[in-house]
Every structure is written in C-alpha cells, then in structure tokens.
Amino acid sequence: MSRRLALSIYLLLALACSGFAQMPVSPHSQNLGSAAANQQAPAITIGPGDSIVVTVFDISELSGEFRVSQTEQVDMPLIGKVNVAGLTADQAASEIQAKLKSGGFVLHPQVTVLIAQYATQGANVMGQVSRPGIYPTLGSRRLLDMLTLAGGVTNAAGNLVTIIHRDDPHHPVHLALAQNAQGYKLQANPVIRPGDTIVVQKSGIVYVLGDVQRPGGYLIDNNEPISLMEALSLAGGDTVTSDIRDVRLIRKVHSGKEEITLNLKKVYLGKEADIAVNDGDILYIPSSNVKTFVYRGFNGLVTTANTAVFAGQYY
Numbered sequence: 020m021s022r023r024l025a026l027s028i029y030l031l032l033a034l035a036c037s038g039f040a041q042m043p044v045s046p047h048s049q050n051l052g053s054a055a056a057n058q059q060a061p062a063i064t065i066g067p068g069d070s071i072v073v074t075v076f077d078i079s080e081l082s083g084e085f086r087v088s089q090t091e092q093v094d095m096p097l098i099g100k101v102n103v104a105g106l107t108a109d110q111a112a113s114e115i116q117a118k119l120k121s122g123g124f125v126l127h128p129q130v131t132v133l134i135a136q137y138a139t140q141g142a143n144v145m146g147q148v149s150r151p152g153i154y155p156t157l158g159s160r161r162l163l164d165m166l167t168l169a170g171g172v173t174n175a176a177g178n179l180v181t182i183i184h185r186d187d188p189h190h191p192v193h194l195a196l197a198q199n200a201q202g203y204k205l206q207a208n209p210v211i212r213p214g215d216t217i218v219v220q221k222s223g224i225v226y227v228l229g230d231v232q233r234p235g236g237y238l239i240d241n242n243e244p245i246s247l248m249e250a251l252s253l254a255g256g257d258t259v260t261s262d263i264r265d266v267r268l269i270r271k272v273h274s275g276k277e278e279i280t281l282n283l284k285k286v287y288l289g290k291e292a293d294i295a296v297n298d299g300d301i302l303y304i305p306s307s308n309v310k311t312f313v314y315r316g317f318n319g320l321v322t323t324a325n326t327a328v329f330a331g332q333y334y
Contacts, residue, residue: 063157063213065103065111067091068138073115076129081119084135097124108132142211144169146219147176156215161208162194165217172196177222177240185214223298227254230261230306239298246293248286250302257283262307268294269301 065071067089075081085093091104098118103111112132119128141153142165149170156165162180166172182192196219197206211217222238225245232255239245247268257263263283270277283304285291296302 063134063137063140064105064107065134066138066140066213067104069134069140070136070138071103071108071111072133072135073112074131074133075115075119075125076131078125078128081125098122103132108134140213142213142215142217144217144219146217147173147221148219149173156211156213160211162211162217163206163208165211166219172219175221175238177220177238179220179240181218181220182209182211183216183218184212185216186212225250225253225296225298226301227251227304228301229304230258231304232256232258239296244295244297247281247283247296247302248293250296250300251283251304257304260306260310262305262310263287265305267301267303267305268296269303270297271299 065087067087069087070084071087071093072084073082073093073095081096085095087093087104092100092102094100095115098115101111101115101118103114106114109132112130115132116128116130119125119130137155137157140156142156142160143153144165145151148166149172151169154165154168162182176196178196180194180196182194184190184192192209194207194209222240224236225239226236227250228234231251234254237250237253239250251257266281266283268279268281270279281294282291286293
C-alpha cells in the first residue's frame with residue numbers, strides 16, 4: 020500500500036472522528052502543547068457576502084432571506100439596516116429581536132436566524148493536494164478534515180504542512196504529517212479557522228543516475244536532509260562495474276551549476292565525510308571501462324563454459 024493511499028484512507032476516517040491528541044512530531048514543527056489538544060472549534064460568525072434566513076414567528080412579512088452587505092449590514096422590513104457581521108446566528112437573532120421590540124413593531128418577537136450561505140467561512144488548501152481550493156470550515160473542522168476535502172495529498176507531497184492563520188499571518192504553524200498508520204494515531208490535528216491557509220509542501224527530489232542498480236529520481240523531505248550514501252542506497256547502491264572513485268555531484272547554485280568530484284571509496288572507508296545532498300542535486304556514478312571489460316570477459320568465459328558442459332551432456 021502506497022503512502023498516499025494509506026494517508027487517504029486514514030483521512031476519510033478522520034473526517035468522522037477528528038479529535039486526536041496533539042504532540043510535537045518534528046524538531047521543525049511547532050509544539051502545540053496540551054492546551055492545543057483541547058482546542059475548541061471557533062464560533063461561526065456572519066460576514067459580508069453571507070446570506071442569512073430570518074424567521075419572525077407568525078409574521079411572514081418580516082421573515083425572509085437577506086444578504087449581508089459589504090458594510091456588514093442587512094436591510095430588513097420596518098427596522099431597516101441591522102449590523103450583523105461578526106455576530107453568531109443566535110446573537111444576530113437577539114439583535115433583530117431587540118430592534119423589533121424597541122421600535123414598537125412587535126410586542127413579544129420570537130426570532131431565529133440561520134446562515135444559509137457562507138461567503139467568508141472557508142479555508143484555502145494549497146500545495147500538494149489532489150484538489151487545491153477553498154473549503155468550508157463549518158463545525159469542528161481540523162487539519163485532517165480539510166486535507167480529506169481536498170482529496171488527500173499527492174505522491175509528490177512532503178511531510179511538512181504549514182498553517183497560516185488569518186488573524187496572525189506572521190506566525191505560521193509548521194506541522195509534520197505522519198509517515199505510517201501508527202503515527203496517524205498521534206497526528207497533530209489542530210482546528211482550522213475561517214480564513215486560514217493550509218499549504219502542503221512538496222517533497223524535494225534527488226536524482227541518482229549512471230551505473231547504479233535503480234537509476235532515477237527519489238523524493239526526499241526538504242526538512243530532513245539525507246546524506247550522499249543514503250541517496251545512493253535509495254537507488255540500490257553501485258554495481259560491480261561502477262567507478263566509485265570518480266563520482267560527480269551536480270548542484271544548482273546562484274551562478275548556475277556546480278560540479279563536485281567525489282571519491283566514494285574514501286567515503287566507504289571513512290576517510291572522507293559523507294556530505295548532505297539537497298533538493299535538485301544530481302548524483303552521477305560513471306562506469307569503469309576496466310571493470311566493464313573484465314566483467315564482460317568473465318561473463319563470456321562463464322557462458323562459453325556452460326555451453327560446453329551443456330553440449331557435453333548430449334554428445
């Protein structure tokens with residue numbers, strides 16, 4: 020089962036029961052502490068552009084659906100403009116009820132307010148998710164809920180997620196996504212508020228090419244650098260014909276590209292340091308002409324000998 024599939028299955032379960040305990044999951048992640056574990060969902064308030072349904076009991080003429088203007092008001096029959104932005108539905112109902120009573124329009128008004136459409140209650144989910152976009156934060160929406168709504172993370176996703184709160188954009192929260200099912204049980208899963216932005220970071224990629232077992236590009240987490248030997252191991256290691264004394268590390272720099280010549284034999288023996296590789300690095304292991312010639316010659320002798328033995332069995 021791939022990491023993406025495992026995470027997607029878990030996210031679907033998290034949508035139904037998303038009250039997980041908080042814990043610091045990486046030295047690069049913010050420690051949410053025990054207080055965050057009991058974090059409550061924020062009260063949903065009315066904002067400009069929202070549509071509310073006002074019902075005045077037994078008086079249909081005063082009831083109806085009203086759009087909140089950019090000046091944060093609704094214009095109602097008899098009582099005129101009412102400031103409702105920033106209020107919850109219950110608070111708005113109390114405000115309208117008070118105006119009906121104080122204006123002498125209704126002696127004992129009974130008012131209810133429902134928010135029919137939310138124009139300001141979404142969170143933006145960006146980065147390495149299947150369906151980036153703005154998703155509603157109604158009820159107790161948490162991080163894993165929002166990732167589920169966005170279709171889960173992509174195969175190129177790293178394990179770092181950044182949450183930018185609308186009311187505190189200069190102090191983003193960095194969290195690490197768990198890498199396996201066991202870790203999901205302890206996944207930091209904070210409440211997402213209206214106007215927040217969630218960014219799932221992209222994994223870095225290191226290319227290991229040339230005479231290796233499995234040449235190709237390999238994903239790495241940018242917040243957890245790997246070493247040269249770890250990158251080589253991702254590609255299955257060198258082969259019997261690799262020239263490990265003349266390895267090239269090609270790296271992007273501000274001025275263009277930098278090429279570093281490495282002797283892996285000295286790294287194997289501990290005579291040189293095992294350096295870190297970065298996102299976008301290319302590790303190229305060439306073939307040794309001498310090793311290739313000897314190896315092919317040896318294989319040729321073995322093939323000839325096997326053919327002779329096989330033929331001798333029948334003649």
